[in-house]
Ligand SMILES: Nc1ncnc2c1ncn2[C@@H]1O[C@H](COP(=O)(O)OP(=O)(O)OP(=O)(O)O)[C@@H](O)[C@H]1O
């Protein structure tokens with residue numbers, strides 16, 4: 001284990017309702033890299049992310065970000081979280097939303113125009129979020145998280161519903177942020193997005209199947225794309241289980 | 246508490262209201278129309294309108310702000326903006342005070358216009374100063390807001406939140422002494438009325454409009470109203486959770 005990890009999760013148990021969604025998982029997330037959290041729908045990606053940003057009630061286990069326990073007051077300006085469903089004020093314009101979050105974070109007004117540019121919403125800046133498309137709304141939500149230049153960015157499926165051009169743009173932005181030293185954790189259920197990540201966490205039914213770089217994973221499974229690699233990992237998991245189980 | 250964030254929150258709530266001119270118009274126009282109706286409904290009954298007209302000017306803000314706040318806050322909970330705010334460097338008090346300031350301002354405008362209509366146009370008699378009525382109306386609006394914030398925690402949908410209006414507010418309106426003086430009620434109901442905050446709000450208003458001044462007891466009523474507001478705010482703050490299941 002490298003002590004330099006930006007995020008470290010140890011023996012995390014999370015129960016939601018009756019279901020044990022995360023059954024004692026451990027993982028580490030590297031500083032200054034883009035880590036993809038990939039796995040099928042309902043697997044526990046959002047739950048893990050919520051635990052990492054400290055909004056999820058957890059049963060047991062430890063989550064540490066930048067050396068502090070998840071959810072500490074000191075982390076609130078250093079860690080930004082974008083929820084899976086856009087969480088912005090739908091009755092306000094893009095700019096009004098950003099102005100509010102900029103004031104909370106105490107960042108200068110110029111940042112607003114910058115982040116609007118980053119998410120390519122320049123033409124829609126003065127439209128109410130209600131009148132935007134789903135993908136545009138998601139970008140407003142993402143823009144608010146970029147405002148404060150956070151050290152850690154946790155993004156829950158930020159590229160869902162976006163066209164390929166915009167998606168490529170955003171992945172470039174993410175890579176740029178990582179190059180400047182930010183740590184990004186980005187979830188997706190689209191395996192193909194793995195190619196944009198420096199590191200991967202493959203998740204299935206609450207368990208971490210693999211934690212490696214994309215190349216390593218392809219090499220180890222002897223496959224050519226992530227979808228295949230993922231299936232191979234599941235098969236391997238099955239065959240290593242007791243035959244009668 | 247951070248004054249910058251309180252002010253930003255108040256501004257944001259006002260911006261949201263401004264984006265909804267229909268609601269704003271209803272906040273102002275509906276009480277005026279109701280007072281107007283009441284005047285003609287009670288025309289045959291000597292002194293009735295004078296007895297209830299004045300206090301009603303000060304009770305409308307309580308009722309309206311309860312409804313508007315409970316729905317605004319419920320939206321904040323259901324659209325995920327509350328969850329996002331709870332991950333930002335914003336204290337719960339910042340949020341509550343921001344709401345308080347915004348709705349107090351709206352209430353000030355509402356109460357001023359409604360009193361101008363009632364005392365000026367419709368000739369409602371007030372023995373005391375109409376400015377005192379407006380000030381009490383603002384205090385009552387903040388009480389309504391605090392109760393609305395609290396009620397929003399118990400609603401899952403806007404439909405339920407609207408139902409809280411008859412559930413939380415109508416019984417208080419019936420028992421506060423507006424329709425029947427409290428000492429003429431059945432002893433059990435009179436005792437119950439002492440547990441309801443609107444009774445104190447009404448008493449203070451009645452002292453100003455009928456007796457001409459608050460007097461010693463009236464100040465106790467004001468203190469009880471403020472006490473109920475603070476209690477509701479503390480309870481509402483307790484329902485704002487940074488971590489959820
Ligand atoms: N509020 C909740 N109460 C009870 N169970 C929940 C709740 N939210 C999620 N779950 C359950 O927890 C499990 C993991 O859900 P989670 O949202 O973390 O999945 P996910 O990997 O993010 O899926 P998706 O890709 O569809 O967003 C699911 O089985 C889901 O049914």
Ligand SMILES: [Mg+2]
Pocket residue numbers: 045046047084156
């Ligand atoms: Mg999810």
